[in-house]
Amino acid sequence: MAGLELLSDEGFRQDGRKPGELRKIQCRMGVFAQADGSAYIEQGNTKALAVVYGPHEVRGSRSKTLHDRAVVNCQYSMATFSTGERKRRPHGDRKSSELTIHLKQTFEAAILTQLYPRSQIDIYVQILQADGGNYCTCVNAATLAVIDAGIPMRDYVCACSAGFIEDTPLVDLSYIEEAAGGPQLALALLPKSDQIALLEMNSRLHEDHLERVMDAASKACKDVYAVLDQAVREHLQEVTALLGDQGSA
């Protein structure tokens, strides 16, 4: 880490944030007309697009049909132009398929799948620009898209990454901080009930520090929740204002 100071003596990070501060989040729901639900989100320079189709009849092999709940089908992909180095990934690489499985686990925990037996819900997410915290941005984008599609969920799923550098937990890591190679944790949380939908960590972190990092990450997830919730409410307000004067026919 020679020459690269991730946390200055004054306690500021590379991009001027404090350790527990998120990047700026901007989001929009209902970006596509054709899909049942869609959303676009920017977390700093990480940009993701999510679309949701369904619930619909199980397509492809009918053997996947579950008789007591819906199948959640996820796909995570990265655009060719999303990284610094241009790279074509026609069938996805190993990392993408791993994240696909993580997304599936996360949303199976949050969506009330038992309401839709024998159907399928498709969630497709694509990273348009990768600048750290790809999985977390995708989860947040997919949450908004699922809400836009009107699919019942237990709660929002909010995700945020956290790291541990120079004895301080940092949240919402950017690409530079991720690339430095310290311990890294991704947490997907159902913020209202404080339930963990997914927790992943790579590289080593001393047990004594884990709790502090977890606390920082879950606090950050709740901050993400506040931003997403506001966006959802604004969207609701706007659409109901238009529908309002026509009565509920």
Add this chain to the structure above:
Amino acid sequence: MAMDIRLPVARKRLSEAVTTENSFHLVAPGDTVTTDITFMRGHGTYMEDDKLLASVAGVVQRVNKLVCVQALKTRYNGEVGDIVVGRITEVQQKRWKVDTNARLDSVLLLSSVNLPGGELRRRSAEDELAMRSYLQEGDLISAEVQQVFADGALSLHTRSLKYGKLGQGVLVQVSPSLIKRRKTHFHNLLCGASIILGNNGFIWLYTTPQEAEDEAGGFVTNLEPVSLSDREVISRLKNCILALAAQKMLLYDTSVLYCYEASLTHKIKDLLKTEVIENIVMETRQRLLELEA
């Protein structure tokens, strides 16, 4: 060559144009709707720790002791007697599978269609073999919901000369919540085209048929060329419907017709521009309000 150049403008919030004071109870997933356990749990809600929580983002509706949350946008929830427009996705033994924008594909039984020629008898094995000659994959039909199964799948029927295969025309897809429930969903509009407003959000636009050709039983389609003027009327109607849907206006015969009349001062292709859409929908809204008063 003349060219149309438009400058980008900041996206305006749609609701700014409409100034209505409303106080809906809006909720998002995970919000507590009520802690009173005497209420009954309806759609869009779930119980946890003796609390009624919302599971979708939308408007809370209360009917006596029943609490529901109505999502803004969902797939079609069928009800018996609804008129739907759908597309055949599969031909199976004794039944067709129809995509009606519902959660599961709907079923059209061979025994619930009218045979060509309109004869009434039990369906034989020959009829099963000839099923694909009546309706094949990709065909569009209009039908009525006959039954809703326990898992939410729909059973359709076309046992009336009104229903059956659709021929030449244009399909427009909108959100099912935008279709207003009326006594009739088949309209011959004054502007010279006909419209089927399917409750599932599929809208079929076609030229008004000249005379009732009922002896075919609805399986033979008229493939004669449609005149340019008719096609223009249909494309204008299509753009009008998309304009109304973009501004979340309820769709029914009067609103479509008023929007069509408001659009007559513009070229058909101009109806895709946001500023024109805002104009004509505002005019329609105004006329509908005057009609009510």
